[in-house]
Amino acid sequence: AGGKLDFRAAASTNASADQEQEDAQEFLQFLVDAAHEEMVKLRSTLPPAAAGQDDSSSGVAEQQQQQQQHEEDDEEEWSVVTKKNKAAVTRGREDLGGSSLLSAIFRGSIKSCVKAKGVKAAAPSITVQPFTMLHLDILDSVRSIEDALDHLTHTELINGYKVKGHEAGVEAEKVVKISKLPQVLLLAINRYSYSLDRGSSKLHHNVTYPLSMRLRPQWTSDDCPERRSAQYQLIALVTHHGRNASGGHYTAHVQQGDGRWLHFNDAQVDFVAQSKVLDQKPYLLVYHRA
DSSP: OTTOOOHHHHHHHHSOTTOOOOOHHHHHHHHHHHHHHHHHHHHHHSOTTTTTOOTTSOTHHHHHHHHHHHHHHHHOEEEEEOTTSOEEEEEOOSSTTOOOHHHHHHOEEEEEEEEETTOTTOOOEEEEEEESSEEEEOOTTOOBHHHHHHHHTSOEEEEEEOOTTOSSOEEEEEEEEEEEOOSEEEEEEEOEEEETTTEEEEOOSOOBOOSEEEOOGGGBOTTOTTTTTOEEEEEEEEEEESSSTTSOEEEEEEEOTTSOEEEEETTEEEEEOHHHHTSSOEEEEEEEEO
């Protein structure tokens, strides 16, 4: 109310009274989502000109109508023609939840495509889903961020996939690609695994990450803008110190405007060499579009 963002009050309300440690990935995701939602609400209370809308629009009513249309579109499916002139059934939207300065900075989207094998009449099924944080698995042979992105976008075989007009399930291929690139790319490293016999355990092996990363075309969809020229620069990372998921300690490295790096360890802040920054086992990586 009164044109002020109150997501800090929301964070205080949701914080545990006994100051229980929060997961860094979940907390960052909460802050980004809460700030975005507050900005969307604030925009709806501003006059059309201040909100960047046409003076003839009705502000709140228009935004509510757009949001309702987005929700209806998300529930529906429609046919599109791909670059290879083949029909595909598409679901989802890139702009769910409205637009704000936060979504302009952090929001990207991924496109999941499922194709039935051996059924020529079956159109591929495409689902578009927005993200503000991309989660990367580091199980198996993953030893670098590039390996993790290869794993995220590799082709997966599905057995028993149901196709309209066929009673029996068929084999299908599923592939996930990045279809829209954010200005700031948040990468969450999944350092915890779960099994029935051992429960939750932490993955301690090294995963290398570059200071500068050019996205490979095979990680992005054919219709992704700038898919062959997107380059990101590392500007921050968060590290979890501890043997398991139930406790531990977080530290952060952040690059300053002059290129130097700061290490944040509770109240202690020190300048560190770039080599130290690249010698971590990160839990979160923050890349900025170069």
